[in-house]
Amino acid sequence: MPPAGRRRTFSVEGRDLRPAEHGGHEMPVYMVDRDLPGVTLDALAQAQRTAIDTAASYQAQGRDVRYIRSTFVPGESHCMCLFEAPSAQDVSDLNDDAQIPYTRVTEAMDLTP
Numbered sequence: 001m002p003p004a005g006r007r008r009t010f011s012v013e014g015r016d017l018r019p020a021e022h023g024g025h026e027m028p029v030y031m032v033d034r035d036l037p038g039v040t041l042d043a044l045a046q047a048q049r050t051a052i053d054t055a056a057s058y059q060a061q062g063r064d065v066r067y068i069r070s071t072f073v074p075g076e077s078h079c080m081c082l083f084e085a086p087s088a089q090d091v092s093d094l095n096d097d098a099q100i101p102y103t104r105v106t107e108a109m110d111l112t113p
Helices: 041-060 088-098
Strands: 010-012 015-017 029-035 066-073 078-084 104-108
Touching: 029 088, 041 066, 041 078, 041 088, 088 104
Parallel strands: none
Antiparallel strands: 010 015, 029 078, 029 104, 066 078
16 A cells, blocks of 8 residues: 555556545555356356455445446456455455355455446
8 A cells, every 4th residue: 555645646648547535535456366167157146246245245244345347258267356345354254254265365456447
């Protein structure tokens, strides 16, 4: 994280990209890697719904964790999901509570324009 009062800013093709802000503070983005051999599209959709519902439950309890989106690579049975949260532990807790398997949680940057 940058020093207090300074925001991380990255430029891509002349455009400034910044992490999202929530409640006046920067919210880190975390990527959850999943290896899901043999997963069906129905099971993948259910896991996504469970992640969204669990994040909503966390928010109702005052835990600031938000599901952003997932990308699935069928040829590798690999899924990458993005979450906003105060810490990687919050994201791990959510995935553990939702009982969705994962291999790692790491800080990332969502560069969607």
